[in-house]
Amino acid sequence: MKIAILGFGIEGKSTLKFLKRSPIYGGAKIEILDQKRDKNYLKNLDKFDVVFRSPGVPYNLPQIQRAIKKGIRFSSATKLFFEQLHGTTRTEHGHHGQIVIGITGTKGKGTTATLLYQILKNSGFKAALAGNIGKSALEILPKIDSRTMVILELSSFQLQDLAKSPRLAAILDIFPDHLDSHKNFKEYINAKANIGRFQNSKQDKIFYSSDNKFSKWIADQSPARKIPVSPENIGLPGLQIPGDHNQKNAAMAKAIAQNLDCPDHIIDKTIAEFKGIEHRLEFVRGIKIHSNVLKNVGMNSRIDFYNDSASTNPQTSAAAVLSFSNNQITSQSTNQLTILIAGGKDKNLNYKPLADAIKKACNVKAVMLFGENKNKIASVISNQKIVIRKGGNLESAIKIAYKTAKSLIADYRLPVTIVFSPGAASFDMFKDYKDRGRKFKKIVKQIKK
Secondary structure, rough: EEEEOOOOHHHHHHHHHHHOOOOOOOOOEEEEEEOOOOOOOOOOOOOOOOOEOOOOOOOOHHHHHHHHHOOOOOEEEHHHHHHHHHHHHOOOOEOOOOOOEEEEEOOOOHHHHHHHHHHHHHHHOOOEEEOOOOOOOOHHHHOOOOOOEEEOOHHHHOOOOOOOOEEEEEOEEEOOOOOOOOOOOOHHHHHHHHHHHHOOOOEEEEEEEEOOOHHHHHHHHHOEEEEEEEEHHHHHOOOOOOOOOHHHHHHHHHHHHHHHHOOHHHHHHHHOOOOOOOOOOEEEEEOOOOOOOOOOOOOOOEEEEEEOOOOOOOOHHHHHHHHHHOOOOOOOOOOEEEOOOOOOOOOOOOOHHHHHHHHHHHEEEEEEEOOOOHHHHHHHHOOOOEEEEEEOOOOHHHHHHHHHHHHHHHHHHEEEEEEEOOOHHHHOOOOOHHHHHHHHHHHOOOOOO
């Protein structure tokens, strides 16, 4: 048997490790196909019996579609996980008992999945977390048994060719994204719909964001029981992490946890203590501005830095901006000003949602732009009464933002929040959004008062 692993990132490497140990694939000849190794890596796909595609390689590439038409079998780490997992094998009586919880959405998947994982652990359940969050599902396969509740964060690329659905599925807010990789928005939401399309009508459940029409449409494609979720109807304790979108994430985690019979007091305590995850509106540093630095400024004036590098589209950047309007961070002053740092690699997305959020927030005084699409963003927000500055790279954007923040404090005598929420992909300058976020934090921590 000839096997190809298409793309050699986290999932590709875990697939290779799994295949080498598998009694089914152990004797197969395995070849690694990766763009970094060979520019012609997509050539001759039809010479293989099975091709394991990594999520970073678009499913609709012409070379892949031609190979599929020739009868070449395509799989993935996620598909292989579902095939190998005993609990997802259906019989006339349904599941054998394994509970797999799949979580998708345009953004918020990682936060929701991580929070749910912590709730389950705190409630005494055996739980495992994997998927798009940074750990391949195959990596956890040897460590789980029928009692383990498996939480998978699933992207559109992982769902696109999936033919099995998890017992419990959750769909957060859906809006346009990855239009540089998907043919159009219709293909994007169709890929997302696979999270519930193959569910069992009697035993399975699908949770969805009740005020998002695309989330509801995806839920409607499932035969399973449908459960609408909203923060208003579920009741939440105070959150440490800012933003209405995080209220929705927490509500989804709570709804699923309640369905799994987690105690309410443990659910609420875990939510109240949850500090979020790295690169998602992550507090990095606060710098106090003393009166000896700026004249006539009180001792309480400060500049806070937040890292939201996981923001790779306009809607999530818009959510970040609105998270710091109207004093949504309860521990801070009743009034604050915001500076946004944004920009990166373009994904053919519309930045009007970001412009609308800046206008709605009222307290955004400046936007620092860098990266491939800085001019595109600038053109959309240029009609607003804000300062717009462009930097050559992230470091220059941070320095300009810090200097501007001190000027704003002197003029308004109010604290300033600098939010790094790029609203774009990272690949024009960085390895990935994590690399971008780490560099932001490093630069901020090196700032001299």
